[in-house]
Amino acid sequence: MIELRDVTKTFPRAQGEDFRAVDGVSLTVERGSVFGIVGHSGAGKSTLLRLINYLETPTSGSVLVDGRDLGTLGERQRRAVRRSIGMVFQQFNLFRSRTVLGNVRYPLGQSGLSRAEARERAEEALRFVGLEQQARRYPEQLSGGQRQRVGIARALATSPGVLLCDEATSALDPQTTQEVLALLRRVNSELGVTIVLITHEMDVVRSLCDSVAVMADGKVVESGGVYDVFSRPRHPTTESFVRSALHDRPDGPALDRLRARHDGRLVTVPVSGDAAGGHELSRLLREHAVDFTIAHAGVAEVQDRPLGSVTLELRGTDADVDAVLDRLSGLEKAGTR
Numbered sequence: 001m002i003e004l005r006d007v008t009k010t011f012p013r014a015q016g017e018d019f020r021a022v023d024g025v026s027l028t029v030e031r032g033s034v035f036g037i038v039g040h041s042g043a044g045k046s047t048l049l050r051l052i053n054y055l056e057t058p059t060s061g062s063v064l065v066d067g068r069d070l071g072t073l074g075e076r077q078r079r080a081v082r083r084s085i086g087m088v089f090q091q092f093n094l095f096r097s098r099t100v101l102g103n104v105r106y107p108l109g110q111s112g113l114s115r116a117e118a119r120e121r122a123e124e125a126l127r128f129v130g131l132e133q134q135a136r137r138y139p140e141q142l143s144g145g146q147r148q149r150v151g152i153a154r155a156l157a158t159s160p161g162v163l164l165c166d167e168a169t170s171a172l173d174p175q176t177t178q179e180v181l182a183l184l185r186r187v188n189s190e191l192g193v194t195i196v197l198i199t200h201e202m203d204v205v206r207s208l209c210d211s212v213a214v215m216a217d218g219k220v221v222e223s224g225g226v227y228d229v230f231s232r233p234r235h236p237t238t239e240s241f242v243r244s245a246l247h248d249r250p251d252g253p254a255l256d257r258l259r260a261r262h263d264g265r266l267v268t269v270p271v272s273g274d275a276a277g278g279h280e281l282s283r284l285l286r287e288h289a290v291d292f293t294i295a296h297a298g299v300a301e302v303q304d305r306p307l308g309s310v311t312l313e314l315r316g317t318d319a320d321v322d323a324v325l326d327r328l329s330g331l332e333k334a335g336t337r
Ligand SMILES: Nc1ncnc2c1ncn2[C@@H]1O[C@H](COP(=O)(O)OP(=O)(O)OP(=O)(O)O)[C@@H](O)[C@H]1O
Pocket: 011, 012, 021, 039, 040, 041, 042, 043, 044, 045, 046, 047, 048
């Protein structure tokens, strides 16, 4: 659906060299999928998203939407492609002086629809997001979650094939975030809209996305299916984001407190969708007559499969515990998780 080929975007700097906000990015977003982009502030995420609908023009490289290279299209055709791409923002970007219905109808202004048709479309979009009762109210009379649902309805009014979301839930509380995520899930599953979303929260990626790209310094440093990236993070940025979503490994002061509470040896073992790993562990513990208690655990569901780790306190003779740890590290090295 969307393909970026070696795309670079540079901005001029007052002194010295131009600044590469996006640096040689290639990626593919499959039709009908939900694609997440994560990375620290300033990594180039928003710039990358704005390149997809040509709000930013690439300095080099090409952007293809539905097989059409936006760089080779005329202005009219490019506008048509742009209309097929909706956008949702962190701060909602609604007109304060227009009603909810007026906001949702706004992008249909130059669409060639009659007033009645435009109204019908806008009402339909409002029904989809569950706000048809609020059509005559003004944005400031709504809660943050409702405003974002208006923002989503506005983006859907033109029946786009793609929805770009820049931190759509970052200004919302956790409960409201979940409601907006559930709505985006319906936009994807019921309307078949391809979604590209930027988020700071790996939890959003975990619960909504099929694929994810991790950005650092303008580059995509890692990308792939969410489960694969979560279970085998390779880049330090990915590692820290994944840990923040799984909360599965005690470290720093939390680890010190665990050590103070538990006399036995602590070992952290991964938990994955692969049941064989769990059987292997219990067999090892039985064979060596090593007992355990759970000291810490964090297991989340990622793409319908469990992922995380448990930290166990092992108790037994030193020789037996050593034997178990030896075997466990052997299994890790052999790639059995
Ligand atoms: N129009 C512009 N002119 C000059 N520099 C820009 C422009 N837009 C973005 N930049 C710079 O490019 C870099 C990447 O910005 P971008 O907004 O894409 O980051 P981001 O990953 O979205 O960050 P955040 O998480 O804070 O939103 C930043 O250093 C920013 O200052």
